[in-house]
Each structure stands twice: as C-alpha cells, then as structure tokens.
Amino acid sequence: MTGDLSGGPVRAQTPGITKLAIMAVGGQGGGVLTGWIEKLARAQGYSVQATSVAGVAQRTGATIYYVEMAPASERPPVFALAPSAGDVDILIAAEMMEVGRAIMRGFVTPDRTTLIGSTHRALAVSEKSAPGDGIANAKEVHAAAEIAAQTLILADMERLAVAHGSNISASLFGALAASGTLPFSRAAFENTIRESGKGVGPSLQAFSAGFDATLGLNDNDTAARSSTLASVGQANPTLQWEVLRNRIDALPEPVHQMALAGLEKVVDFQDCAYGSLYLDRLEPIVALDRASDHWLLAVTAAKYIANAMAYDDIIRVADIKTRGPRFDRIRAEMSVRSDQGMQLTEYFHPRAEEISGLLPRGLGARVENSPRAMAWLNRWFGKGRRLRTDSIPAFLLLYWLGGLRSYRLKTRRHTIEVAHLDAWLHQSLAPLASNYMLSVEMLRCQRLIKGYSDTHGRGQSKFASVMQGADLVKDRKDAAEWVARLHAAALQDPDGKALSGALKTVRSFS
Template identity: 50%
Template sequence: MNVPVAPTSIALSRARPISVAVLAMGGQGGGVLVDWIVALAERRGWFAQSTSVPGVAQRTGATVYYIEIIAPDASKPDRHPVLSLMPAPGRVDIVIGAELMEAGRAILRGLVSPDRTLLIGSSHRSLAVIEKTAPGDGTADAAQVYEAANVAANRFIAFDMAEIADAAGSVVSSVLFGALAGSGALPFAIEDFEATIRASGVGVDASLRAFSAGRERAAAALKQDPKIKPTAKPPLAKRFPKLELTGHAGYDALVARARQLPAGLHGIVAAGLQRVVDFQDVAYGREYLDRLEALPRDATGLLQAYAKYLAVAMAYDDVIRVADLKTRAGRFDRVRREVRAGDDQILAITEFFHPRIEEMAGLLPPWLGEKLERSERLARLVDRGRKLRTTAPSSFLLLYCVAGLRRFRRGTLRHARETRHLDDWTQRIRKFAARDVALATAVCEARRLVGGYSDTHSRGESKFGKVMLASERLAGRPDAAEWVQRLTKVALKDIDGAELDGALRTVETLFEDA
C-alpha cells in the first residue's frame, strides 16, 4: 500500500554557495586554515559547513578539506541553504594547495576548471615517497604543474609560502590565508581576516606577520602576467669544508697529509675525511687517504670523483650507523625545532625498525654471521619489525649500546663484505685508469648506485654489479665511458631493473658482429 508523504514545510534556497577545497599534508595547518575560513564566514553572519577526507601516511596523499559558505538571503529569510559535503569536479570556486604537487593533484581530480576556479598554491616542494625512493633524482617536474595550472585555472597564484612562513615563525596555512585575502575571492574585509586570526588566540603575532606577507604577495601576483612561470631557484653552489687543524693530534696529522694532494681536491677531501672519521675513527681516515693516494695525481677529474664516492662507500649505512644517528643529541634538538615544541612540552619520538636477517647477522663475526643468515627461523623472528621510542630510557639505552658496537665494526661480517666490494671497485678503477681515464671516472661515478639501507642497498648493489660487468665488456672501445654513463643513468631511474637489463642487451649487440 502506498502511503502518501506529506510535503516538507522547509523552504530551500536556490542560491549557490561559494565552494572552497583545501589540500594539505599533516603539519601544514590545513585544519586550522579551514577553521579560519569557517569562522570568517560565520563572523559576518554567513552559513558555513566544512568536511574533510583524510589522506594516507608517508606523504602518498593529503587530506582534502571542503568548505561551502553562503550569505543569508535578506529578501527571503525563511529559505534554508543547501550545502554539499563533497566537492564536485568543475563546481569548485577556490582550490588551495599547501604544496605545489597538491595543487597538481587537485587539477588531476578535476577540481580546477578554467571558467570559475581560483587556484592558490605554495610553490615549495615536500617530496612524495615515490620521489624519495627513486634510485636517482626522482623529483617530479614542477614546470608541468605550472603549465597545467595556467590552462586549467581561471586564475592562478603561486609563490614560495613555506619560505615566508619560516621567516615569520609561522606555518604555511597563515600565508595561504593571506593569499586568499589578497586574491579578493571572498567578499570580506582584511580586518575580518585579521580579527579571525586574533580570535584563535594561538601564535597570533607570527600568524599575522605571515598573513600580511602572503596577502601582499598574492595581490602583487595578480597584477603581473597571468601566466605564471616556475621560479626555480638557482642550484646552491657546493660548499666544502676547509682542511683546517682542529687541535686533535690524530686528525690534524690527516689534515697535514691531505694538504699534500692537489689544491683542487682539498675541499672534497676535507668533506670525505670528516665523513669517514665520524663514521669510524682516525685510523679509518688514514685508510681513506691511503686509497686516495694510490691513484695517479694527474687525473684531477678522476680523483675528484673517487674522493667523493670513496667516502660514501666507506661510510656505509649499517645497523650501528643507524643507531648512532638516532641517539645523537643534535637529532633530538633538530626534531624539537621542526615540530616547534615548547620548552615546557614533552616530545616523544617513535622509531620504526624493520631490519632483515642480513643486517642483524652483519653485526657478528663473519663465520657466525654467515651461519645465522641461513637460519629461516631466525629470519622470521627478525622480520617482524620493531617500534622503539627513543625518548624512553630503555629504548634509548638499547640503541645507544648498539651504536657503541662501532669499536668492533672492523671485525663484523658486514664490514668484511663492504671492504671486499670496495677493493674490487678500486682495483677496477686503477686498471682502467692506466688506459682510459674517462672510463675509470665513469666506473667511479657509477658507485652512486649503491646506497641506502636494507632492500634499497641490495637492489642498488645488484644493479651496480651489472654495470661493472658491462664495463669490463666495454673496455677498449672508444665510447666505453659514454656507455657506462648511459647504463648508470638508466639504472638510477629504473626501480625494478627491467630497463637496465634491456640496456645491457643492447650493449651485447655491439659485439655480435665483432
């Protein structure tokens, strides 16, 4: 039986609200920015509604906030507004990205349309996981976002808001709020924006400084060329330390010895010495110089590359090194500054460890470590992973003791393997240097394939080994160095190794007619 439904007595407004989408990562104050926009609208007697869809961890996504605001209809006060909970593609008036690639994600989601959308984004970068884990330089091309934004948006405002926030002692949300005010997209006075910040009662002075700077930059940006170009900062010049005496007799002896090398090497050698001595001890620094001095001194480019990658190879990442870095006092101070923890606040840091059996066995003497590596039972036990709070005394003491194993590092399985690997690499460089300095330099620079920790290190070492075998095959060809450089570039961009294998097959075709 059909039951008649009584018509609703609620009169609905047909007025269209102003829609705002905000994309922000944790720590950028996206929630604060949304609260400010809602409070700003309500301060002027408008209706406002906000929702959010959380992103996932480890920088693979951001939280998407959505706001709709609408002024009451004075001519029809009985009409109630209809507000949506989610943004609809092509129906968003203002899109705010707290980071450049988040602005790009908004474009991909269809939230930005050329007929109506104002796109505001900070031009700074917070690298995504896929960018950080790429073997080489996996940084996405910012110019593509600018190009897409200039086409997809009705208006586009972009500048480095993180830099302004840092200078003002605030967070990027304050600058974004200022950019929104400077855009004139909302029908509210600047005094209303500032009053909203003051009403929050937290970090008011710093927030107002950042807000003012953001508002001025946005207003100036709208007066310039509407097609915004990426303003990439010029690369920073490499700054090397100086070969200076420190007052430590052992280290000063290394400095005096290093000064006998060509003057053009002093900067990179100083950096290398600091790295290997910090990693192990002064005796390890002497070993660094021994290896460096074994190469011919007339090949400056080769010596430069070898000095750099030798230090990286000798200061490899092992469990001892990780424990050492995580328990240094400077790290705790740095984290406190980054999270802006007050002197009266307690900071807790939880570390996530997932070492493989190879890393744990690497701490043992070679004969014992190799035996334990073959234990499947122990591998399953280790593979569970651990969470340790280094701000807790017990966990800190555990890692501190592991870091103290540095004095025994030379007797470990991991060090024996790294030394053998280093000897093979050095021997190949010296052999090639006698006949082809360019090839020796290319082989030296290929060492950047090896780095990182755990699986990352294993994958890099595997690709490095393939390139080294190819270098032996190519030796004697006039274009050998170019081929090794090409293989290295392919390997850096190739995560699973498939492209490198294809390039190696191409190398083999060079010898089919020989």
C-alpha cells in the same frame, strides 16, 4: 554546457556561495588551515560548512578539505559536501604535485579559480620507490597551472614557513589573505591565528611571509638560505663550518651549489670533521677536471660522494625517527589536540647485515664470517620488530641509537662503506685520461645504491653488476654509452630483468 580541462561539465557558479578546496598530504597542516578558514568566516558573520575526504596514506592520495561559505541570512544556504569539477572558486595546494592533481581533477578552471600553491616538493611513494629518478616534472605542472587558473599564486610556501619556525599552513593562510579572494581584512586573518593560542608567534611571522611573497614585496631566497646555513652552524662549531664554507668558495663557481648541498648532507649525517673528509675526497677530483667540460666530472662527484658517505644505517634511521619535527608532522597529520595522547608504532626490519654492521669493526667482521652467528641474527630479527615510540622505553632505545654518531665511524658498517667508496672512486677515475665521459658515467652508477635493508641489498647487487659490465666495455670507444645503457637498464625494474638482458649483450662483445 561547456567542458572543463578534464572533460567534465562546468557548473554554474552558485550566487553568494564561495567554494574553497584545499589539497594537502599528511603533516602539511591541511586540517589546521581549514579550521582557521572556518573560524575566520564565522567570526565575520558567514555561514560555513567544512568537510574533508581523506586520501590514502603516503601520497597515493591527498586529503581534500572543502569549505563553502556565504553571508549569514534568514534562509540558511544549502552547502555541498565535496568539490565538483569546474565548481571551485579558490584552490589551495600544499605541494606542487597537488597543484597538478587539482588541475587533472578539473577543480581549477580559467573562468573562475584562483589557484594558490607551494612550489616545493614532498615526494610521493611512487617517486621514492622508483629504482632511478622517479621524480615528476614540476615545470610541466607549472606550465599547466598558468593555463588552467584564472589567477595563479605560486611560491615556496614551505620554505617561507620553515624559515620562521612554523608550518606551511600559516604561509598559505597569508597567501590567501593577500590574494583578495575573501572579503576579510588582514587583521581578521591574523586575529584568527591569535585566537588559536598555539604557536602564535611563528605562525604570524610565516603568515606575514606568505602575505608579502604573494604581493611581491619580498624576495626571501637569501633569508631562507641564511636560515638553512645557520641551522647547520648551530649543530656544529661555527668556526669549523666557516672553514668548510671557505673551501667550497675556493672551488670553481659551477661546482659550488652541488658541493654545498653535499657538504650540508654529510655534516647533518655526522659532523663538520666528516664534512672535511668529504671535501678531502672531492677536491682532488676537481683538480682533475676542466672548464672545457663544464666541470661535469666535479659536479657529478660532488653529488654522489655525498650520497655514498651519508648511507642509511641503523643509527641514521633511529635518529630520523626520533627528531622532534617528525613527531610534530605526525601530530598535525592526525589532528591531535594538545590534550590528547598519541600512540605511534614504528616498524623495523633490519637484515642480519644491519645488526652485524652496528658492531665494532673487528667483532662485526667475525660475526659476518660465521654462518651460525648470522643465522642466529636472522632468526631474531628476520621477522621485524614493532616499537611503540610513544612509550618511554622504545623512544629511549631509538634516541640512544640515534645518538651514536661518535661511535659510527668505528663500526663494521662504516668500514664496509669506506671500502666501497674508495673502490668505486678508484675504478671510476681509472679511465679518466682516455675517456672522460666513461668516468662520469661510472661515478653516476652510485645512484643505484640507496635505502635500507633489502632495498640497499638489491641496489648493491645491481651496482656491482653494472660496474662489472663497465669493466668489460672499458676499451671500446662507445664505453660511456654502454655504461649509461646498463645504468638505465638497472633502473627499469626492481627484479633486474632488464639489466640481465643488457649484461648478456655486453658479454657477447667478448
């Protein structure tokens, strides 16, 4: 008996039975894809069994869908209920880290497994909750997949599907058809989608895109990029967007990609006029930079100015929670049929600062300066609220809040964020003439601030501490290195113990 990549046994392949596993997280249509495969096989005269093992929510574990099929015969085959290490013919992973998870569990082996995966990322909770950059290295997973699989098919199936207004399950179904691992024609695959009777047109287009990408017939990068820009242009006046794009094109070429990503983020957050303000802040910094330093200052500023301008306020949170695609993802995750109702409860736990920040700037400032008023807000909102957004009153409340974009710039919260942004840029650029890398590192400190409510408050506290430390070391030759160390310490733990120790060291220099 030989061993597989995970150290487990490799089982002998069962004659006549094809074994297929799908690993997908909520909202990726794993159940839909499994249903299509099951219906396809039955329509082609196969005996089929499909099962699923649900993972824990929020990406601490993916749902594993498992299908076994064999040509129908007088003697029904005996099917297994779950995949075993070294005993999977086809593995479909709906996200890059699920590719890695499949390899680690031994489901992918070089002697038999065709691995079909999407290269896009849907970040796990552990990646999102890390104080710093907790994103896992997809390149390492890709390298492991090249070794582990007999046949490897990787493409950005999510992008292909979204570009055609469909779900990733459709593009993965197309990749499966093109892989040749199942003895069914393309027409049979497409008929399965047609018979589903739901979203047939977009699903067939996404299917075709996945099929063609697998065969290498198309390079859809340009088309997908055009789709992204078109969606932004539809939400905002086309002429204004083109003016902003022309301003991006006037920047040095190495800055284009990050500046465009930042522009799209702030326009989605507010509007094209707000995007113009973003470029108003970025362009003077680009003018201070130079090619000899590879435009590092400008690229860093492009990223973190956008993050600072697209802060998470109540308006933003409500907007995201009432967007149609989010409800579609949840319905797909819960396998809700068209004739079924769905109950959805949202949990909100804003601090008093979030409530006062929603008020007009003058009134909000007065409330924040009143301990009695802030205590009253904490009593009312400190325990959080649960809203049933499948009910009309709760949904309309959030929809109304999410639609307050035009009012946002008049709020107390926006005044605070603008003051923070201006102070951060001023302090970061002050040492530029004498210490280029110190300015770069101080710009990077903005990454400490993210999230909402208590998470945002902790980030602000750490940011302020690191910037105070930067002020203490600004005259040292190794100031940039020390700011980078303080920054790294702030990202090590949520409680800030590592940062407190690093600040003690910095203060000892004085």
